[in-house]
Amino acid sequence: MVIAIGFEGSANKLGIGIIQDGVVLSNPRHTYITPPGEGFLPRDTAKHHREHALDILQAALQEAKITPEQIDVVCYTKGPGMGAPLISTAVVARTVAQLWKKPIVAVNHCIGHIEMGRLITGAVNPTVLYVSGGNTQVISYSEKRYRIFGETIDIAVGNCLDRFARVLKLSNDPSPGYNIEQLAKKGEKFLELPYAVKGMDVSFSGLLSFIEERAPVLIKKGEYTPADLCMSLQETIFAMLVEITERAMAHCCSQEVLIVGGVGCNKHLQDMMRKMAEERDAVLYATDERFCIDNGAMIAQAGLEMFKCGMTSPLDDTFCTQRYRTDEVLVKWRD
Amino acid sequence: MTDNNIADLNIPFPSKTEADIAYGTLSVDQEPKRGGVKRSLRVEDCILKVHFEAKEIRTLRVSVNSFMDYLLLVLQTIQKFGPPS
Structure with a gap:
């Protein structure tokens, strides 16, 4: 013991x-x-x-x-x-x-x-997507190291979400990302945003500047609602993350994918990842906000x-x- | 003769054990490299002696203030989860 x-x-x-x-x-x-x-x-x-x-x-x-x-x-x-x-x-x-x-x-x-994700879900040797306010990495274990297959080349995905929440003056309670997720459920009209996957890496800072600059004008003119923008932002950045995760899984012939980190409790990200995993006959492992x-x-x-x-x-x-x-x-x- | 600004703190503890614990905790973190502050700690009997040296009085103040924040936290931790047996 x-x-x-x-x-x-x-x-x-x-x-x-x-x-x-x-x-x-x-x-x-x-x-x-x-x-x-x-x-x-x-x-x-x-x-x-x-x-x-x-x-x-x-x-x-x-x-x-x-x-x-x-x-x-x-x-x-x-x-x-x-x-x-x-x-x-x-x-x-x-x-x-x-x-x-x-x-x-x-x-x-x-x-x-x-390690917490592996303990809670029972995943044995998963490809890991680690997404939080400070980190964005796709990781796979090999030869005594957790190896980074891909990562953000500028800001973390959670940082991108947090900073957009600030533009909309959304509450930080319980977290800005949670409030974006809830608002995004009401979004209907998609705004095309820069999609920046570079090989195995992703970039969010250009995308953030793009939407930060346009959001106040688009909302004022009534062309898009804050909910539309939250939905568009989530769809775009999560699609980028799913793409690089899928490529890492293909490289490693992995049949397990584990999402960890604060952004990992986003249900919509989990749904998108699950869909990708099912198409590859792989299993998604994720945990809730406690872990x-x-x-x-x-x-x-x-x-x-x-x-x-x-x-x-x-x-x-x-x-x-x-x-x-x-x-x-x-x-x-x-x- | 040095033109450095100097601050010396003498912090008394109830026993040498407690002074050693505070030394053990607080001597680990280095001063930020670009700050230009030199800090040294030692224990004499039941007293934790801290010496600060810096060219700029502003950086000296920042270092001493920050040290006091951590010192207070150590004292509170010892009070609540000690005293050492």
């Missing part, structure tokens, strides 16, 4: 989760929500994490009904992410690890998403696997790094 606690705070979500041998005992989370039209800035986000970390930690222990002595390993997000929020979360992890005399595992955030969106349990799960392979870090190596690519990690726990 191994119990791991995971600390996640790389973006605007602060999550602390406890996992015992693949069972989630608790996974509380608190999200920093900004007013409509505003994004979250590193300084304020870090302050949010510092203010909520101890209450969330308390909740995680209480819900799991365990005492600190029962914990075997403390896991935290090393990166990638925003510097100050990462450090604020790591500071709490380092301090409790010393207080409770536990080893520390430094976890790559992307690996956390992948798709950043959370502490995913860091605990990846950390637990690493801990079992002896991949702990001495205290003075438990720094954070804003850039930390998925393929930098040696995946010792998989064959």
